Amino acid sequence: MNLLARRVVIVTGKGGVGKTTVASAIALAAAERGRKVALCETQGSRRVPDLFDRPSKGYKLTEVHPGLSTLSITSDQAIEDYILQQVKVRALYKLAFKNRVMGPFMRAVPGLHDLVQLGKVWDLERLRDAGEPTWDLVVVDAPATGHGLTMLKSPQSMMDLTVAGPFHDNAKLIRDLVVDAQRTALVLVSLPEEMPVNETIELYERLEGFRAQVALSVLNEVHPTVIGHPDTWPRAREHLAGRAELAEAVRFADRAHVREVAQATARRRLADALPCALAELPFLFHRDLRLRDLKGLATALDPWLEA
């Protein structure tokens, strides 16, 4: 379950649950422990630099915090890298990119745009400085659920598609990294609400060959307890019903109660369905997420890095 002992941590979950925030907090927590961390956004998303109050340099790795660098992977640029660095046929590269037609042509290859983004991650993982890994940990802010799964499976899909040849051999190297539970961990992010938890459990079930890699699930935006006493509250509510001067306060209290019950249910369902550690992050009342908040979240996740 030790995230810090892995080489790659891939963060996924339903859209809108805070994958980018969690990926950033994990990366920051690892960096605060002195690790050299590369944090990759996928599909051209560029939200991380902003969290650190730095301008984005897109595909170019840029340090946003001591020990923490980030980049935004786009499939177009990753395809170029893939051809140039991994297939290592310069003539082919020239042919491909001096030629306007090649772009759409490459996009026509099934699953290539997903594969090359993982290819870039693989590339960062194997980078060495004087024999030592350049990056101790590569954290990936992966696409949401369905697409995230497609991306994880893209190396195998490419291998099935091509059967042999350079793409096949290269996809195999990437596949070997992604399916290796010693080197790659998955983190599933969820919210303490019914639908996101359903989707997280469904995603876990669909992960099949990757289940062993799920090292941590994160319940994000957990609200503080206001009411407590989940079993007793309904009786108190009944008792107070019909009292006009209390109606609004009781309604808000009940709302808080419903949320607390939903949170407890979410916690229990995730713990039952996913045989991994479950971390929780608090709902932030000042959600204009600043570095100070992110540090708070990183501190909250720190115990789980080596859990």
Added chain:
Amino acid sequence: MARVLICAGSGGVGKTTTAAALSVALARRGLKVAVLTIDPARRLADSLDIGDIGNEARRVPLPDAHLDAIMLDQKATFDDVVQRFAPDPETRARILDNHYYRYVSTRLAGTHEYMAMEKLYDLWASGSYDVVVLDTPPARHALDFLQAPDKMAGLMDEGVMHWLTLPRNALGFRVLERGSTALVGVFRRLIGERTMSDIAEFFHLFHQLWAGFNERSKKARSLLSSADTRLLLVTTPAPAARAEAQAFLDAIEAAGMPFGGFLVNRVVPSPTAPPPAREAFGDPPAAMDAGTWDALVEAVREAPAHQERLATATGRYLDALRLEAGDAPLWRVPELDREVHDLAGLTVIADHLSPAIDELGF
């Protein structure tokens, strides 16, 4: 002419539920309504109480209302397109059997959005409805729905198909021929002979129905900018909402599409009364110990303050959205006490959407 409402928005904002509630509200006003949903979790089918929902319209059991629900099956929709435009049964069968077609029709980026548009056009052109409501595919960004079809159209573009089919019919393309043959050769080496021939065969066959396909997708696109269409951005008071709204407004303005307004879900209401005094609570219910009762009374007295904190935290994002919206309408749907599971729940939201429907001129 049927009117069209398109609900766009990023993942997790309640887009599917909003589209369904809008449809319920419209149908209750006596309009014939179709709602096309993309919800992969099939939760909508449950809340609409129609059991199995599929690519064909199913009537929603709403008393005295005409509401059909359709769940997009992108593969079946693409198959229909092939069916419609293939010049002969043999071409049709070969496309449907082609390995690469299976990829294009199920997993190629943009196909989902493209087929949603195709199905929308189909429902609109059927003449059976007064309004068609579209719930757009799950997306990271609200803009994906507007941009994805272009990506797919780019791939299907005639120019690319020319290149791919050139080795077979290269007459008159002497200069290009050498380059393209080399390209195809390189490709064959990279992705394997079988895949290459699947791709080449697919484009070769598809070429024959391109004209019909293209013609129809142009019509579908023009439906998006028709005067009878409104795009709605479904959103929530969250940090990213303002930037998203800005990008969305810019994009639809650039594309000449008519904007309807913002539908903001999960608006947290502020307390209107001060917290009640301790004395107002009276005695505990029978058989509840005094300690628990005291704790609960204090909790109830604190609940409005907690509610206010929540309202303030999210209200700032609502203000920012309001600013971004300018003159455009912005409708609020309060956060619900319970999750929506059935038609009754949808009806509650439908009531909140009433002002939106009025303002949209229904």
